[in-house]
Amino acid sequence: MNQNEVVGVAVPAVEMIVGGQRVAAHGGARFEVRAPMDNALLATVPRADRADVDDAVQLAREGFAQWWQLSAAQREAVLLRAADIIAAEGEQRFLDTLIDESGSVITKARHEIRYAVDLLRTAAGEARRLYGDTFPNDNPERLSMVLREALGVVGVISPYNAPLSLLTKMVSFPLGAGNAVVIKPSEETPLTALALGQVLLDAGIPPAALSVVTGLGSECGAALSGHSDLDGLALTGSSQTGIAVGQAGMRYMRRCQLELGGKSALLVLADMDPVDAAQTAATGIFTHAGQICMANSRIVVEREIAEPFIEALVARAESLHLGDLRDERSHYGPLINQRALDKALSHVQGAVEGGAQLLCGGAALRGLVMQPTVVLEPPRDCELWREESFAPIVSVVVADSLDEAVAIANDSIYGLSAAVLSRDMPRALSAARRIHSGSVHIGTHAFQSNALAPIGGLGLSGLGRSGGKYSTEEFTELKWISLDAPRS
Numbered sequence: 266m267n268q269n270e271v272v273g274v275a276v277p278a279v280e281m282i283v284g285g286q287r288v289a290a291h292g293g294a295r296f297e298v299r300a301p302m303d304n305a306l307l308a309t310v311p312r313a314d315r316a317d318v319d320d321a322v323q324l325a326r327e328g329f330a331q332w333w334q335l336s337a338a339q340r341e342a343v344l345l346r347a348a349d350i351i352a353a354e355g356e357q358r359f360l361d362t363l364i365d366e367s368g369s370v371i372t373k374a375r376h377e378i379r380y381a382v383d384l385l386r387t388a389a390g391e392a393r394r395l396y397g398d399t400f401p402n403d404n405p406e407r408l409s410m411v412l413r414e415a416l417g418v419v420g421v422i423s424p425y426n427a428p429l430s431l432l433t434k435m436v437s438f439p440l441g442a443g444n445a446v447v448i449k450p451s452e453e454t455p456l457t458a459l460a461l462g463q464v465l466l467d468a469g470i471p472p473a474a475l476s477v478v479t480g481l482g483s484e485c486g487a488a489l490s491g492h493s494d495l496d497g498l499a500l501t502g503s504s505q506t507g508i509a510v511g512q513a514g515m516r517y518m519r520r521c522q523l524e525l526g527g528k529s530a531l532l533v534l535a536d537m538d539p540v541d542a543a544q545t546a547a548t549g550i551f552t553h554a555g556q557i558c559m560a561n562s563r564i565v566v567e568r569e570i571a572e573p574f575i576e577a578l579v580a581r582a583e584s585l586h587l588g589d590l591r592d593e594r595s596h597y598g599p600l601i602n603q604r605a606l607d608k609a610l611s612h613v614q615g616a617v618e619g620g621a622q623l624l625c626g627g628a629a630l631r632g633l634v635m636q637p638t639v640v641l642e643p644p645r646d647c648e649l650w651r652e653e654s655f656a657p658i659v660s661v662v663v664a665d666s667l668d669e670a671v672a673i674a675n676d677s678i679y680g681l682s683a684a685v686l687s688r689d690m691p692r693a694l695s696a697a698r699r700i701h702s703g704s705v706h707i708g709t710h711a712f713q714s715n716a717l718a719p720i721g722g723l724g725l726s727g728l729g730r731s732g733g734k735y736s737t738e739e740f741t742e743l744k745w746i747s748l749d750a751p752r753s
Contacts, residue, residue: 277308281455281479282462283317284324285472291316296481298456301368301599301633302590310455313480315488318447321476322494325418325445328474333415333443341392344441347468348385351378358460359429364590366454367428368598368633371591373553380714381433381461387716388437391737395442406750413741415443416520417496420489422482422510424501425601426556426655428454432461434716435499436475438736440465444497445474449489453601455479482506487513495519497740501558503653504679504725511728522729522739524558524721526653527681529711530674531561532696534667534687535569542570542686543577546659549684549710551585551637554597555657556605558726559682559704559712562654564661565670571663575641578661579625582637587630599633600656606633609656612649616660619644626657645676653679667692671699680723684711703730 278295280287289295290311298307311317332340351358355378363374398411419439423432428450436446450458455477462477478485486506490498491513497520500510507525514521531549533542549561566574585596600606606629613627617640626638638658643650650660664670674683683702687693690707697705703722706713714720719730729739 276306279308279310279456279459281311281313281317282459282466282475282477283321284328284476285466290314290480296452298366298453300365301601302365303632305365307365308456310459310479313478313485315484317478317480318485318488318492321447321478322418322489322492324473325447325476326494328471329415329417329443329445331471332440332445332474335443337393337395340441340443341389343469344385344389344392344437347465348382348389350464350468351385352382355382358464359457362456362460363429366456367425368601369553369590370595370598371593377427377430380430380716383716384430384433385437387733388441388736391438391734392441394734395737395741402747404749408748408750410746410748412744412746414744416740416742417444418494419444419446419497419499419740420492420495421446421448422486422490422498422500422502423448423450423458425451425453426553426558428457429461430714431501432458434731434736435501436461436465438731439497439499439740440470440474442737442741444740446476447489448475448477449486450477450479452479452481490514491516493517497521499731499740500524507725507727520739522721522731522736523727524731525681525725525727526679527558527560527722527726528563528651528653528677528679529559529561529682529684529702530563530565530677530700531683531711532670532674532685532687533564533566533570533574534670534685534689534692534696535567536688537570537686539570539574540577543574543581545686545710546578547581547585547637549712550659551582551597551657552712554600554635556601556655557712558653561684561711562659563650563674563677564659565664565673566661567667567670568663568665575624575639575661578659579639582625582639585637587634597637597657600635601633603633605655606635609635609654609658612647612652612654612656613638613640613658616640616643616647616649619647621647621649621660651678667696671696675699675701678724679726681726682706682711682713682722684709
């Protein structure tokens with residue numbers, strides 16, 4: 266049987282995009298893309314290697330020379346056209362792929378499509394805001410200018426959990442600033458990336474300025490992150506991968522923006538209604554089966570309301586609907602692969618063996634779908650408490666004071682996001698100011714999105730910020746130009 270046929274049904278062989286062309290890998294190797302919900306074979310895509318990455322980077326160097334010389338208004342117009350295409354054709358181009366390839370429920374997939382439009386329109390506006398400066402000199406005959414210019418060629422390594430919206434953010438702001446980009450998407454979700462690449466080309470990005478190379482992280486991703494001719498690199502992924510990418514970047518003193526893992530804390534203070542707080546907390550951890558880097562996987566609740574809050578949280582976890590991913594009532598879907606499920610189950614087992622109480626869940630429901638899981642008082646040295654599980658698992662601990670709650674929240678090597686639930690705004694703001702995190706949200710859960718916000722973290726949660734003008738600053742450089750008036 267042909268590798269692109271399954272039980273007599275043709276499986277698409279989708280090619281990658283290099284220099285505006287659909288091409289196979291030089292060596293001809295391919296790999297399968299399967300749906301995590303039912304393991305259905307969706308397509309095969311090229312398994313690119315270093316030679317393919319070299320081609321894409323070389324073309325991007327040529328494309329950069331074309332793209333950055335366009336006016337800001339021209340780049341803005343291209344990104345706005347891309348936004349308009351997604352606004353008009355987003356469900357047709359992306360909805361089924363997002364549901365099947367990443368295991369998204371339909372509501373989450375639609376949110377990604379809407380957010381991609383917002384990101385592109387925001388990046389289009391930032392293309393006009395490459396502001397510079399002038400400054401005075403002791404010599405009155407000299408003019409000093411500071412310009413903000415594109416870096417050049419930017420490599421982008423994107424994740425599987427929000428394959429459309431996160432990749433849109435990672436490419437749109439560098440493009441708006443005038444950079445060319447080479448995209449290496451997660452091997453779990455290359456089809457979404459290829460669809461976005463096609464939208465950008467349809468909108469008018471010069472073909473050489475945009476490539477999407479599909480392959481494995483250890484081969485294609487390593488070749489891109491270690492390439493000597495990149496000027497910048499953006500990664501959203503695990504902390505382990507981020508460390509490797511950062512080390513590769515330092516070899517060439519390359520600008521790196523790294524949005525990495527998290528173990529976000531949610532503080533539930535005693536003045537909150539425990540049932541309302543539990544609803545918010547559940548949304549913050551069980552959405553997309555916890556596969557969100559900002560998910561509030563650690564909850565610290567003040568003792569006065571701990572018992573009713575925990576009871577309500579468990580009830581909410583046990584009530585979440587799992588049906589067809591295209592069912593509007595479904596709250597969550599599968600984990601992305603067997604490795605992810607095995608890791609999550611191991612984290613729960615280790616915590617329970619260390620003395621934690623398993624209140625609900627803790628097992629696979631079917632296939633790669635894991636039950637929403639609540640664990641009470643895990644040991645502070647166990648993997649469940651210390652490491653990112655990236656699964657629908659939440660740890661709950663009880664604190665006797667706000668000071669203790671903040672100290673528990675800060676007991677982490679991560680610092681991506683956090684949240685505080687309280688009606689006492691001075692007390693909540695005091696907590697927010699003391700929590701070591703790239704963002705803290707009061708009155709809601711820990712994962713929030715805003716196209717203008719500076720998303721990023723402290724510690725092993727990464728370097729730099731993405732979103733709005735902050736992305737533009739990451740992928741531009743300052744240049745001082747001085748001009749001495751000719752002597753008469």
